[in-house]
Amino acid sequence: MRLSEASKDRLPGNVGVPGYDRSGALHAVHFGIGAFHRAHQAAFTDACNRAGNEAWSITGVSMRSATVAEQLNPQDGLYTLTVRSDEGSDTRVIGSVGEVLVAGPDRDTIVDRLASPECHLATFTVTEKGYCRAPDGSLDLTLASEGFYPILCEALVRRRDAGLPGLSLLSCDNLSGNGKQLGRLMREWIDAKAPTLRDWFAENCTTPDSMVDRIVPAPSADDLDALEQRIGLRDEGAIFTEGFTQWVIEDDFAGPRPAWEKQGVQVVDDVAPYETAKLRLLNGAHSLLAYAGLDHGHTYVHQAIADPKLRALVKRLMLEEAAPTIDAGEDQDLASYADQLVTRFENPALNHRLDQIAMDGSQKIGQRWLEVLAERNDRAGLCEAILTGIAHWLHHVSGQVRVVDDPRADALQNACAEASGAELVTTMFGKAGVVQSPWSPSDTETAFIIAQLRDLA
Structure with missing residues (x-):
């Protein structure tokens, strides 16, 4: 039996499950919903939701493969996060992910989510190559046309035209000055494809720097099998990680965000x-x-x-x-x-x-x-x-x-x-x-x- 909303009550008592309303009034869209994001930003957001703050729901976006969507959507977005050490394993269910979309077939829905009044954040773990930089560091417009840039740009145009506020665009990738680079590259796309958006983007959107530190190996088939034996349910989206975790974010947001700092995130002036x-x-x-x-x-x-x-x-x-x-x-x-x-x-x-x-x-x-x-x-x-x-x-x-x-x-x-x-x-x-x-x-x-x-x- 797969992990899901209907089956989660079958889990043993030592596996924590989310008890909050997962419908979520506030939303974030995350590009690149791999293991790294699910062990970091989604886990911190889940901790905020459990603490009784206004719940946030994450729409995950896979840029190419449907694998994560096939793992999580049949499980209602639920997955387990297991912290491993020499002393054993500690597992809990993460409930902050509401759905996973795939950029190709679900493109229009992704734009809708980003352009909705409930959305305030777009976050990124697309790896270094996902920023589509040319060898000189500028934006490669040909590569970028297959990335997140056109999706995000279309949604921002819709937000502007609807009189909605801008978004905080939060990069969590291993780039020097990741927020600054994201802002520069996004402006290059806007200049080339939607120049009338430039002033609105500059005035209404922010791109804070951040640093995320946690070691997250890719899970193996043996990992999934052993977990199933231990918790009694099959979790195709399970994540395994270390106990250490650190997230440092520049305090530069365009609007609401989860109260991450109450769960150990460092919000600072300089990352x-x-x-x-x-x-x-x-x-x-x-x-x-x-x-x-x-x-x-x-x-x-x-x-x-x-x-x-x-x-x-x-x-x-x-x-x-x-x-x-x-x-x-x-x-x-x-x-x-x-x-x-x-x-x-x-x-x-x-x-x-x-x-x-x-x-x-x-x-x-x-x-x-x-x-x-x-x-x-x-x-x-x-x-x-x-x-x-x-x-x-x-x-x-x-x-x-x-x-x-x-x-x-x-x-x-x-x-x-x-x-x-x-x-x-x-x-x-x-x-x-x-x-x-x-x-x-x-x-x-x-x-x-x-x-x-x-x-x-």
Whole structure:
């Protein structure tokens, strides 16, 4: 029997269920309703609803695949969130998702939801590639036509014409200045496709920065089977995660929002220190573990961090290379954060796959590694950990060792096939390189990468 409104009372008493009115008078539309969103924003919103605040209902949008809609809609939007640790598993049912729509067949309904008077928020976890940026960082209008931009733009035109207030557009993706980037890219779309909307958008909509931190592996079939045995119901949309969770949001909203700060969310004036620390320490270390770990024969993060050589590289990356480039906030202790990250990586209950982290590297390594290298170009000493990571990434994207899941896979593999040595480094990271890079490799850095690549050959 599937989890649903009708069956939830069959759950054992140690599985918490939502007791609030799920019809929801206030609404948010979320683009990219994968595991990451369901372990973060939807969970915090569910906690607000349980606390007795005015309930919010989330309309989830899948941009391409109908998989999540097929998982959650037969379950009335309900799914379980299980926190895993060495001490066991704690499961509760999340009720904040009302429906899941798919951008193609449900496009008109999505526009209706965004244009309705009850909607106040549009939120995003579409991954780095979902922002449809060209290599120079501008909006690629051709790619963007298949993304969320035309849907959102049409809804905003309808809101303006109906005399409704604007929306808060809240990016929760791993981008430096994610809100600022979303605002800039949205304005580029508006300028090209609906120029009369520009002034209204500027005056009525906001795009706050945010940072979300929680490790959320993709669930396996074994995970779902074991959960069914434990709770007595089948949940095709189940999410498994760690106990740690953090969400930091810039206080810049156009209208109502859930009272997230009452459930532990930090609403601050400046997100940048938290965002930069997460990108350069957590995400930077994750990428290093992914590419180097796969080359060392590991499958999961907890296996890779247990490898003494990789553990030493991760600590060097975080403490010696990345941390000195971060202007920490008053309440941030970067050394303690790095220690905490190592402990989180060690969690064997998560089974966080390295190949999941390795996806879309061309969209990620710029802010995780290359910005650090650019800021440290005038400092003494090589960033050997990051440069080692780059060598493993080049080995990975060659396509000779494993399948490359990246939006620029063909260009990356062609570059690796046509160039080698110093020429390959220039082809990838030079001024007209395949990867947009703020960093210009020095001769010494290039030689170090080439030496590492020879060892991997």
